[in-house]
Amino acid sequence: MKRLLTVSLPLVFVAACSGTSPSQTNSIDINAAAVRAQQSVDAYNADAPVEIAEPDAVTENDVTAATGSNSAERTPLDPPAPGTPGGLPDDRTPVSEAPFTPDSAQGAANVVQTYYAFLGERKYAQALALREPKGDAAAFAEGFNGYSEYHANVGAPGAIDAGAGQRYVTVPVQIYARLKRGGTPVYEIGSATLHRSGDIDGATTAQRTWRIQSIDLKPAPKR
DSSP states (O other): OEEEEOOOOOOOOOOOOOSSOTTTSOOOOHHHHHHHHHHHHHHHHTTOSEEEEOOOOOOHHHHHHHHSOOHHHHSOOOOOOTTSTTSOOOOSOOOOOSOOOTTSHHHHHHHHHHHHHHHHTTOHHHHHTTBSSOOOHHHHHHTTTTEEEEEEEEOOOOOOEEETTEEEEEEEEEEEEEETTTTOEEEEEEEEEEEEEOSOTTOOTTTTSOEEEEEEEEEOOOO
16 A cells, blocks of 8 residues: 655745835745745755655565565474483483593493484584494584574483403483474484494504494484
8 A cells, every 4th residue: 555745845935025116125026935935946846746655565475475484493303302202212311510520420321312412413524423334424413403403302221231351331312403404303313333442452542432322313203
């Protein structure tokens, strides 16, 4: 809808002298004054009336077209809560923040937390360095290229499985991410298995350090 802004025109006054005769004052050419007044009015009218259009209402489609986003992308990710289908085990023992030794089960869980923090920051080379074996860096990064964001919740680690000089531990993992295409949320649940060598003769420091040997994930049940 448009509205018109009407611009008022100036009033033009012609001064008259009273109490004096033409011989006592400069003469005033009324016709010339009228012409000048009309020219002033015409000049003012050249720009009037000024038409001001009210802006149209901004629609949801306008925002989407301008930003490339949609309602799915603006909806916060909502991973299933612990103890519910698709959530981490509700064992009431989340990853502890108390001091721990690097070779403990808690140390293994910390490696998993660090791994997913790197992925969330797109630091793929640093994340890959925590895997065993490491694999191809380019192919690894390409596997996450389809996500606009990628996060994980990490649960409390299980007990260390020791045998034949090797150590293994399983850490629950819950993924909540978003695809670039369509902003589709992705929820997965599973676990990471970590490995290190025990304190055996000949084992290097690197071999005695927890590394992620495998990650097993599956889609979370739909809610």
